Amino acid sequence: MLHARCCLNQKGIILGLDLQNCSLKDPGPNFPQAHTAVIIDLQANPLKDELANAFHGFIQLQTLILPQDVNCPGGINAWNNVTFYINNQTCQGQRNLCNSTGDPEMCPENGSCAPDGPGLMQCICADGFHGYKCMRQGSFSLLVFFGILGSTTLSISILLWGTQRRKAKAS
Amino acid sequence: MAWPHIFQRGTLLSRFSHHHVVVFLLTFFSYSLLHASRKTFSNVKVSISKQWTPSAFNKSIELPVEIWSSNHLFPSAEEATLFLGTLDTIFLFSYAVGLFISGIVGDRLNLRWVLSFGMCSSALVVFVFGTLTEWLRFYNKGLYCCLWIVNGLLQSTGWPCVVAVMGNWFGKAGRGVVFGLWSACASVGNILGACLASSVLQYGYEYAFLVTAAVQFAGGIIIFFGLLVSPEEIGLPGIEAEENFEEDSHRPLINGADNEDESEPNYSIQEDDTASQVKAISFYQACCLPGVIPYSLAYACLKLVNYSFFFWLPFYLSNNFGWKEAEADKLSIWYDVGGIIGGTLQGFISDVLQKRAPVLALSLLLAVGSLVGYSRSPDDKSINALLMAVTGFFIGGPSNMISSAISADLGRQELIQGSSEALATVTGIVDGTGSIGAAVGQYLVSLIQDNLGWMWVFYFFILMGILIGCSFHHPTSRYSPPALFKEPWG
Numbered sequence: 291m292l293h294a295r296c297c298l299n300q301k302g303i304i305l306g307l308d309l310q311n312c313s314l315k316d317p318g319p320n321f322p323q324a325h326t327a328v329i330i331d332l333q334a335n336p337l338k339d340e341l342a343n344a345f346h347g348f349i350q351l352q353t354l355i356l357p358q359d360v361n362c363p364g365g366i367n368a369w370n371n372v373t374f375y376i377n378n379q380t381c382q383g384q385r386n387l388c389n390s391t392g393d394p395e396m397c398p399e400n401g402s403c404a405p406d407g408p409g410l411m412q413c414i415c416a417d418g419f420h421g422y423k424c425m426r427q428g429s430f431s432l433l434v435f436f437g438i439l440g441s442t443t444l445s446i447s448i449l450l451w452g453t454q455r456r457k458a459k460a461s
Numbered sequence: 462m463a464w465p466h467i468f469q470r471g472t473l474l475s476r477f478s479h480h481h482v483v484v485f486l487l488t489f490f491s492y493s494l495l496h497a498s499r500k501t502f503s504n505v506k507v508s509i510s511k512q513w514t515p516s517a518f519n520k521s522i523e524l525p526v527e528i529w530s531s532n533h534l535f536p537s538a539e540e541a542t543l544f545l546g547t548l549d550t551i552f553l554f555s556y557a558v559g560l561f562i563s564g565i566v567g568d569r570l571n572l573r574w575v576l577s578f579g580m581c582s583s584a585l586v587v588f589v590f591g592t593l594t595e596w597l598r599f600y601n602k603g604l605y606c607c608l609w610i611v612n613g614l615l616q617s618t619g620w621p622c623v624v625a626v627m628g629n630w631f632g633k634a635g636r637g638v639v640f641g642l643w644s645a646c647a648s649v650g651n652i653l654g655a656c657l658a659s660s661v662l663q664y665g666y667e668y669a670f671l672v673t674a675a676v677q678f679a680g681g682i683i684i685f686f687g688l689l690v691s692p693e694e695i696g697l698p699g700i701e702a703e704e705n706f707e708e709d710s711h712r713p714l715i716n717g718a719d720n721e722d723e724s725e726p727n728y729s730i731q732e733d734d735t736a737s738q739v740k741a742i743s744f745y746q747a748c749c750l751p752g753v754i755p756y757s758l759a760y761a762c763l764k765l766v767n768y769s770f771f772f773w774l775p776f777y778l779s780n781n782f783g784w785k786e787a788e789a790d791k792l793s794i795w796y797d798v799g800g801i802i803g804g805t806l807q808g809f810i811s812d813v814l815q816k817r818a819p820v821l822a823l824s825l826l827l828a829v830g831s832l833v834g835y836s837r838s839p840d841d842k843s844i845n846a847l848l849m850a851v852t853g854f855f856i857g858g859p860s861n862m863i864s865s866a867i868s869a870d871l872g873r874q875e876l877i878q879g880s881s882e883a884l885a886t887v888t889g890i891v892d893g894t895g896s897i898g899a900a901v902g903q904y905l906v907s908l909i910q911d912n913l914g915w916m917w918v919f920y921f922f923i924l925m926g927i928l929i930g931c932s933f934h935h936p937t938s939r940y941s942p943p944a945l946f947k948e949p950w951g
Contacts, residue, residue: 346523398518398529412523421665423511423529430664435672443679450687454483458694 297329310334310355317344325407329353332360333378345407354381354408364409384408400424480689480697484630487688488623489646491580494680495619496650497657498587498673502548504658504793505591506776507786508666510541513600534600539911542776544602546907548609549772553900555610557893559617572622572690579618580681584674586612591670629691629699644804644861648797651771655797659790757891761898762925767860768899769906769922770796770853781915782840792846799850800857807858821859822930828855829926836919859929 297306325347362381370383388403397413406412415424515530778789
C-alpha cells in the first residue's frame with residue numbers, strides 16, 4: 291500500500307521509497323530506517339557523490355535510481371545492470387560480492403562473509419556458531435547434565451551413608 | 462638395598478577393611494576435584510582472553526560491533542595475558558596464606574565439615590567467577606581478583622584435611638605404597654580437569670567452569686555423607702592402638718635407617734598427643750636450622766617451574782603452535798602423566814637405593830635437558846606429547862620427593878629429633894616458600910612472555926633448574942622415608 295512517499299507491505303515494512311525532487315544533499319540521518327526497501331528513487335536531488343556508506347544494511351535493494359552525476363554505490367562491479375537515461379541513472383540487481391572476491395581469509399575465525407548492502411560486505415558468524423566472536427558452537431543441555439549429576443550424587447551419597455556413616459557416633 | 466616393607470609384610474591387605482578403601486577413594490577424588498577446578502582456569506585462558514578483548518582483525522571488511530568488538534575489558538590480548546598471570550599469582554598467594562590457617566582450623570573443627578564446606582563453597586565461587594559473570598555479561602577486574610582470593614583461601618582447606626584423614630586411617634605399615642599411590646591424586650585431578658574442560662569448551666568457556674564447579678559441589682556433598690574421619694568414629698581401634706601392639710616386633714631405631722617415624726608427624730595436624738614430651742621449636746628457630754633456607758629456595762624454584770607448566774601449558778600450545786584450545790588441553794595431560802610416573806618411579810628407586818640425592822640430582826640434570834628439548838619441539842602433536850611427558854617425568858619426580866622427603870629430612874635433624882611440631886613447622890616453611898616462589902613466578906612468566914616471547918620463558922625455567930641443582934649439594938639430603946608422604950602440588 292502507498293503511504294505518502296513510501297510503499298509498505300501488510301506488516302508495515304518499507305518496500306519502496308520515492309525521494310525524487312526533494313532537494314536532498316544527502317539521504318539524511320533517518321535513511322537507514324528504510325533498509326528493507328527493494329526500490330529507491332533518489333533522482334533530481336543535488337546529492338554529493340559519497341553514497342557508499344549510506345547504504346549499510348540495504349541487502350534487499352534491487353533497483354536504485356540516482357541523479358546522473360552520482361555513481362552507483364559500490365561502483366559498477368556491485369550491480370548487475372547500470373543503465374543511463376536522460377535525467378537519471380538506474381542501478382539494478384545488487385551483486386553478492388562475497389562470492390566474487392573469493393578471499394578465504396576475509397573474515398576472522400568462525401566468521402563468514404555476508405552482504406551488507408551494495409558494494410558492502412560484513413562478517414557474521416558461520417553456520418552453527420554464535421556468541422561473541424563466534425566462539426561458541428552448539429548448545430549445552432543443562433537439564434541432561436544436572437539430571438545425570440544429581441541422580442548420581444544422590445545414589446552414591448545414599449550408598450555411602452548406608453555403608454559408612456550409619457554407625458558413626460555423633461560428631 | 463632394602464626392599465620396602467610391603468614385601469615383608471604379607472598381612473598388609475588383611476588389615477584394610479572396606480572402610481579404608483572408601484576413605485582412600487574419597488580423599489583421593491576430593492583432592493582431585495579441587496585440583497580439576499584449578500586446572501579449568503588454565504585450560505580456558507585462550508577463550509577468556511578472547512572474550513575480554515575486542516577483535517584485532519585488520520582487513521577492510523566491516524565487522525559488526527556486537528559480534529566482534531563490544532567487549533573492552535582489556536584493549537589487547539597482551540594486557541589480558543598479563544592480567545591472567547596476575548590472577549594466578551593472587552591465587553597462589555592466598556592459597557599459601559590459607560594453608561597456614563587451614564592447618565589450625567582443621568585441628569579445631571571436624572575435618573569432614575571443613576572439607577565439605579571448603580569443596581562446596583569453592584565450587585560456588587568458581588561458578589560465580591566463570592559462569593555467572595558470563596551469563597550476566599558483567600566483566601570486572603576487581604571482582605575477578607576478589608573472587609580468586611576467596612577461592613584460594615577456600616581451596617587451601619582441601620590438602621590439610623585429606624592428609625589428616627589419611628593419616629588417621631593408615632598407620633606405619635604399608636604406608637609407603639599406599640601414600641605413593643595416593644599422591645597421584647593431584648595429577649589425576651589435572652587430567653580430569655583437562656578432559657572435562659576440553660569436552661565442553663565448544664559450548665563456551667562458561668560451561669567448562671559450570672561443569673567442574675558442579676562436579677566439585679557434588680563431591681563435597683558425597684564427602685559429607687560418606688567420609689569417616691577416623692576409625693574411632695565407628696568404634697574401630699585407631700592407628701596408635703594398632704602400632705602399640707606391633708612395637709615388640711619392631712626393629713630398633715637406627716639413625717637414618719628407621720624410616721617409619723618420618724612421615725607420621727608430617728601430617729599430624731590432628732595429632733595432639735604424640736611426642737608431647739618434646740618441646741616444640743619456634744618459627745625462627747626452624748628457619749635457622751641448617752638446610753631449611755637453601756631447600757626452601759630450591760623448592761621455590763622447582764615449584765615455580767612446575768606450576769608454570771600447570772598454569773600456562775595449554776595457553777602456550779595454543780599461542781605458539783596455533784592449535785585449537787580444546788586440543789591443547791587434551792595434549793597438556795601428557796605432562797601430568799609423566800609427572801605421575803616420574804614421582805612414583807623415582808620414589809620407588811630412591812626407596813630401593815636408600816639414597817635420595819643422586820636420584821634427584823640426576824633427574825634435575827635431565828630435566829634441564831628435557832626443557833631445552835621441549836622448547837625446540839617441532840609443530841607435531843605426537844612428538845610434542847612425548848617431549849612433554851618426558852619433561853613431566855623429570856620435573857614432577859623431584860618436586861614430589863622434595864616436598865615430602867626433604868622436609869622430613871630437615872625436620873628430623875639431631876637438634877630437634879622427635880619433635881613433631883618442628884616437622885610441621887619446617888614443612889610449612891618449605892611449602893609456604895615454595896608457594897610464594899610459584900606465585901611470583903606466575904607473574905614473571907606472563908611478563909617475560911609479553912615482552913620477550915616464549916623462548917625466554919624456557920630460558921628462565923632452565924636457569925631455575927640449574928639453581929635448584931646447585932643448591933642440592935647439602936649434607937642433609939640423606940635418604941629418609943619410604944613413606945613418600947607428599948604434597949605434590951602444594
